[in-house]
Amino acid sequence: MAYVPGIALLAALVTGCTGGSGTEDATTDAKPGSPTVSVAPPGKYQTLPEACRSVSTGTLKQLLPGLADLPADQQKAAYGGKASVTYDTDRKGGCTWQSRTADSTRTLVVDFERVVSYDPSVSDEDSAATVYGKKAEAVGLPAPSPSADDPADGPESGSDGGSASPSATASPSAGDGVAPQGSASPTTPATLNPTGNDTGGDGDGGATLAPRTLKNLGNAAFLDDALEGGGSAPQHRTVSVVFRTSNVVVTVRYAEETTDAAEVPESAELQEKAQALARGLDENINE
Template identity: 45%
Template structure:
């Protein structure tokens, strides 16, 4: 049982698309609850997106992402994950060099991992043209599990470059009881010198998810 909607917004930075999809999962098996069926469906989505398994999950070792720059064994559900520590260690080398100081910022490239379905961008937040930045972002913007949304949640971030332009696709999926909500927030641009900001798009998607979880819990 599904429903959803989509918006398009033209900004100085490019075109943004926001798509919201709601799926209400119903189990017709008396031995399986609606919530359990919804959790299984949610985990399939997380696995398909190569999101690291939650800490303590039996499938942590098999589901952990091993590509695209994410850690291959931490299985951490923390937004910063082990990548933050690694970024900090980068800044400790070559104490006398200017480069080592610059590396202390912990920023990293969250470049694209392949094509995906055109997606989704923002509500009125971030409609200004100042969001585009270089393609660098802190480690805590990497694809990851989220601890503070609904019963389960994950966020995926992909930067995709093509001859026709650049787009960053943010996908946030959360489960609240037997309802699975998917937020897709994308920004497209033909200006290859202005990479859509990962951090801003993620923050906008998470703000919307916070509001939706509150509505679902009412």
């Protein structure tokens, strides 16, 4: 199916993570006169956004156009998404939305993971970097070195250089005039600029198809574009954007499966929209 460039700007809604209160290393003494043991500082975030409220209805309408064609009594549930099963919503959370049209089925998945270190000498952020690194290696990318994703590196670490205070608390934001749960009033959602997205230039529709790292997204980020099917089977493309911001790892998966087996889901549109959503989530988390 043809992709029309210059998509409308996406607006992402995130209920903010709550920042930790500790900003300095803590120390403990087992006994008077015993050696002092340094304890790594806690992670910046102590809670997670509510995944099924993390994307505004306006954004879902752009990512999943088939939802707008559903009967009115079915739209509320469709836009509400399906929450992932989790036994600790402060540690993991996810949500899935799906729409169907005559041409294709589109699926959006957003996952949040707040990493906690059980080793007092290893910080939550370092543990999150390890989790992120394993995800990068799984798609054939090298895990970043500690210096490569250090917030002090500057602009490539995020929109604010990743230098926010560990005690900062992200402000809740909302889309379509609906306040997130626990918020006194809605705030303006982030506005995304597709021209700032990295779609490369050596693949389908101008998009780079090989897995690659992304700049200006969290402390570290990568994109993976996987196409399955072919022949008599429907073509299924999944674009995944994974990024780490402090001790939280976020995954955005945006997929399309075509009805016609001869029709290949276009990569450029999926990549552009997945990146735009990921950047909006990151901006809102770090507000």
